[in-house]
Amino acid sequence: MDNITFLKRVAKILLFMFVVGLALAFCGSVVYAYPSVSITNASPDYVYFQASGAASGTWGQFKWGAFQNGPYYWSTPNQTINGTTFTDFQYGPPMMTGAKYYVVACDGTGCGSSATFTVPAAQLPPQTAFGLPLLTLLHQGIDVGDLLNDIVAPYTQPLYSANGGLSISASLIWGSLFFFIFVGLWLRPKDILIPCILAFIAGGFIMTSAYGIPVQFMQVGQGLMYASVAGIVISWFIK
Amino acid sequence: MKHFDREEAAGGLMALVMGFLLAGFLLLVTGFGLDLVTHIATQLFSILTTASQMRYDVFMLQVMVFRAEPIIFLLGLGINYWITEIRTESGAVALGAITMGICETCIITFVLMLMTLYGGYAVDYICNFINNWFMPGINTFWFYVPQYIPIIFYAFMFFLSIAVVVQFVILCFQTIEYAQVQQYSV
Numbered sequence: 001m002d003n004i005t006f007l008k009r010v011a012k013i014l015l016f017m018f019v020v021g022l023a024l025a026f027c028g029s030v031v032y033a034y035p036s037v038s039i040t041n042a043s044p045d046y047v048y049f050q051a052s053g054a055a056s057g058t059w060g061q062f063k064w065g066a067f068q069n070g071p072y073y074w075s076t077p078n079q080t081i082n083g084t085t086f087t088d089f090q091y092g093p094p095m096m097t098g099a100k101y102y103v104v105a106c107d108g109t110g111c112g113s114s115a116t117f118t119v120p121a122a123q124l125p126p127q128t129a130f131g132l133p134l135l136t137l138l139h140q141g142i143d144v145g146d147l148l149n150d151i152v153a154p155y156t157q158p159l160y161s162a163n164g165g166l167s168i169s170a171s172l173i174w175g176s177l178f179f180f181i182f183v184g185l186w187l188r189p190k191d192i193l194i195p196c197i198l199a200f201i202a203g204g205f206i207m208t209s210a211y212g213i214p215v216q217f218m219q220v221g222q223g224l225m226y227a228s229v230a231g232i233v234i235s236w237f238i239k
Numbered sequence: 240m241k242h243f244d245r246e247e248a249a250g251g252l253m254a255l256v257m258g259f260l261l262a263g264f265l266l267l268v269t270g271f272g273l274d275l276v277t278h279i280a281t282q283l284f285s286i287l288t289t290a291s292q293m294r295y296d297v298f299m300l301q302v303m304v305f306r307a308e309p310i311i312f313l314l315g316l317g318i319n320y321w322i323t324e325i326r327t328e329s330g331a332v333a334l335g336a337i338t339m340g341i342c343e344t345c346i347i348t349f350v351l352m353l354m355t356l357y358g359g360y361a362v363d364y365i366c367n368f369i370n371n372w373f374m375p376g377i378n379t380f381w382f383y384v385p386q387y388i389p390i391i392f393y394a395f396m397f398f399l400s401i402a403v404v405v406q407f408v409i410l411c412f413q414t415i416e417y418a419q420v421q422q423y424s425v
Contacts, residue, residue, distance in 0.1 A: 045292035063379070066370045073369055073382040092293035093389035094366040099289070122290045124281050125299050130306070131271025154266035154309045173313070177259055180317030181252060187324035 034112035035086075037062065037105040042117045044097050049076070050087045051105030051112075058108025060086045068102045068114055081107060097122035130157060148216040174223025182231045191238075196231035199224050254334040255320055262312045262341060269345050273305060273352070280356055287360070289367045294359035297393045301352045301400045308348065311404060312341045315411040322412065333411075340410040347403045355396045362389045 035054035039047060049062045060081040063072035074095075076088040086105075095101070098121050102114040133153035140146060155173040178199070186192040206213055206221025213221075280298070284290060320332050366389055369382065 043292075045296065067373060071373075071375060071377055071379055073379050074386050075379065075383060091390075092393070093291035093363060094370060094386050095291070096289050096363060096367050096370070097292055099367070099370070121288065122284070122292050122295060124284055125277055125295050125302065127281055128270075128274050128277045128302060131267065131274045134267040134271050137267075150267065151260050151263035154263050154270060155313065157306065168310075176313060176317070177256070180313075180320055181255060184251075184255075184317075184320045184324045187321060 034110050035060070035084075035105040035107050036112045037103055037115045039103065039115055039117045042119060044120050044122055045092050045095070046089065047095065047117055047119070048087070048089045049103060049105070050085065051107075052085045053112070054081045054084050054086055054105065054107040055109050056081055056083055060105065060107045062088050062090075062103055062105055063111065064090070064101050064103035066099065066101060068116075070104075072102070072104060095119055130154065145214055146216065148214075148220070152219070170219040171222035171226065174220050175226035176223075178224050178227035179230065182227050186231070186234075191235060192231050193235040196228040196235060199228035200232065203228055251320055251323065251332045254332040255316055258316050258332070258334050258338060259313060262309060262338070265342070266309050266312075266345070269305075269349065272349065273302070276349075276352060276356070277302070284356075284360075289363060291359065291363050291366075291389060291393075293390070293393045294355060294363065297359075297397045298352060298355050300397055301348060301355060304400050304404060305345070305348050305352070308341065308344055308404070311344075311407065312337070315341070315407060319411045337411060340407050344403050344407045348400055351396055351400050351403070355393070359389075359393065359396075362392050 033053055033055075035051040038050045038052070040050070041048045051060060051062070054060050058081055059078045061076050061078050063070075063075045065072035065074055074090075076090065079086055079088070097119050100116060100118045102116050104111040104114045106112075133150040137143070137146070137150045149170070152170045152173055156168050156170050182192050182196060182199075185195055203221045203224035205211065207218050207225060284295075315337055316332060316334075319337055323331050323333075366386075369385075
């Protein structure tokens with residue numbers, strides 16, 4: 001065999017190997033098209049996963065954990081893939097605040113490459129101040145004059161958070177108490193016109209500071225007025 | 240059935256007002272305790288940063304329940320007063336049973352808050368330990384169910400807090416039906 005023939009054979013072998021390699025690379029990219037994952041809305045207690053390029057008709061799920069190449073200890077429930085995309089979310093634990101996680105999307109053929117997300121820091125509960133009136137009361141040496149305000153304080157403090165939110169006025173709380181009393185009285189003799197008129201007059205006296213009534217009692221007077229006006233109106237209609 | 244029993248009616252009215260004032264004072268004292276818990280929580284957990292946000296979310300909901308308990312107590316007293324007026328026409332209020340009921344409600348809510356914060360810390364710690372435990376080749380299928388334990392724990396704590404309030408509201412009706420001997424009378 002001369003040199004030219006040898007070189008031709010080597011060239012044919014190289015060409016064959018190149019074609020086979022190209023074919024294998026092409027086939028491989030089709031067989032191993034694992035789903036890819038994208039992540040949105042990473043908040044301290046919520047993260048949203050979206051997978052694309054999944055094999056339709058097979059099962060799909062997301063696996064996630066602290067290590068880039070696994071093991072991924074946590075996973076979302078299995079779901080059947082319709083089309084080439086599927087989504088899921090993780091709410092709360094075992095997702096920990098401040099931690100970094102890696103997530104992969106898996107289907108019937110296998111799992112894709114990982115994507116990463118970092119959970120933001122936790123939002124700690126705000127410091128409450130429900131006991132502040134007690135401290136004020138003790139600091140004042142249990143001032144009887146201010147006692148009425150302090151006792152109503154738990155009923156009137158902000159409802160949703162210590163630093164703000166819906167608060168209820170003391171007059172409304174006193175009004176609710178008198179409302180229960182008047183309705184209770186009405187349930188027995190079926191008429192409360194006279195008690196309500198008396199309460200209306202008494203409330204009017206208490207509400208004004210002209211008689212030296214302390215400010216705290218004015219709220220009681222206001223509550224009494226609210227309830228008695230309601231009682232008079234109801235009594236009127238019933239008659 | 241008693242009709243127009245004046246002593247019981249007067250006692251009921253006084254019980255309503257006194258119960259309202261005493262509960263206000265009681266909730267001031269327990270509110271101070273709650274302030275200490277939130278203070279410790281904010282200080283401690285700003286250092287121990289590994290946490291589930293759900294722990295704090297449930298805790299804040301429990302704080303809201305605690306905050307609403309004075310209003311619930313006022314409603315409970317009022318409803319109890321109405322029911323005695325309707326059923327026995329006496330106007331007596333089951334002050335002892337309802338005050339005990341609101342005390343139990345406050346204390347149990349308080350205990351549930353502590354369990355949520357510190358029990359939750361233990362649950363989160365276990366989760367975080369597993370998360371950072373590198374064991375290649377382990378069958379991750381075994382972690383599928385345990386990963387839901389913290390969520391179940393926090394949901395359980397939240398529903399228990401709601402159940403405590405519901406139990407108190409039921410008590411306001413039950414005291415009349417089954418335990419009339421507990422009614423307050425002068």
